[in-house]
Amino acid sequence: MKEFTYVITDEVGIHARPAGLLAQEAKKFTSTVMFVKGEKSAKATSMMKLMGMGIVKGDAITVTVEGDDEDAAAAAIEAFVKANL
Amino acid sequence: MFGFRKNTTAEAGGASIVEKTIMTCSAGEIGQPVRGLIIPYAEIQDPIFSGGMLGQGVxxxxxxxxxxxxxxxxxxxxxxxxxxxxxxxDGEMELLIHVGIDTVEMKGDGFATFVSEGDQVVKGQKIMEFDRDKIKAAGKYETVVVLLTNSDDYDDFKLL
Incomplete structure (x- = not known):
């Protein structure tokens, strides 16, 4: 399993558009990508569950990636998060 | 919080709009949530929505x-x-109703919701009001985007 943490710097956090784009990115891989904030967690392939996390600027999130292509998936998701969030 | 006109007749008429089905799939039917003209998804003034990347809808x-x-x-x-x-x-349909384009930037001004996460809702129940004038004053498109975010999961998804 791969894991990284990130603090959201985007002004409005994970709203509809970034959640949707993130879900698209996560669907490119077979590994399970989870976004975790405190007690809440969501599969990154679900746009609505990501939005339901209510992730806003300043929140620290942990992303876990587990599966056959976890190295590539973790790298892609981390790059997406850094570029967009 | 802000002065919406109370007009029970209009509201009752409005609620009936959901009886018009706009999308279907094996999991169920989705009605029209807002009175107004339906436009094709591709005409929404937002490349991400109109490209269908976030799911199919209107x-x-x-x-x-x-x-x-x-x-x-x-x-x-x-x-x-x-x-x-x-x-x-039903059947894990994940529907998103997004009022206006880039309206996240309005930080809630002009929008009131009547439900919270975890609430059960029934078809026809009023869940939100928005102030069209405020959206226009903010320089945003007021298009209501209705999309089934997991439309890819259904082989038989159809727009009507």
Whole structure:
């Protein structure tokens, strides 16, 4: 399993558009990508569950990636998060 | 919080709009949540929505500012800025109703929601009001985007 943490710097956090784009990115891989904030967690392939996390600027999130292509998936998701969030 | 006109007759008429089905799939039917003209998804003034990347759906150019639940379900997300509501329906349908384009930037001004995450909703229930004048004053498109975010999961998804 791969894991990284990130603090959201985007002004409005994970709203509809970034959640949707993130879900698209996560669907490119077979590994399970989870976004975790405190007690809440969501599969990154679900746009609505990501939005339901209510992730806003300043929140620290942990992303876990587990599966056959976890190295590539973790790298892609981390790059997406850094570029967009 | 802000002065919406009370007009029970208009509201009752508005709620009936959900009886018009706009999308179907094996999991169920989705009604029209807002009165107004339905426009093809490709005409929505936002490349991400119109490209269909976030799921299939329609745009609605609203005639009034009342949003009704278009199907029975559980509220899965309410945006902090109150401009978007997600409902999970039968068969895991994940429907998003997003009022306006880039309206997240209005930080909730002009939007009021009447449900919270985890609430059960029934088709036709009023779930949100929005102030069309405020959206226009903010220089945003007021198109209501209705999309099934997991439309890819259904082989038989259809727009009507």
């Amino acid at each position: 745009g609605i150019e609203p005639e009034d500012g009342i949003v009704y639940a278009p199907m029975d379900g559980v509220v899965s997300t309410v945006a902090d800025s109150n401009h978007a509501i997600g409902i999970t329906g």
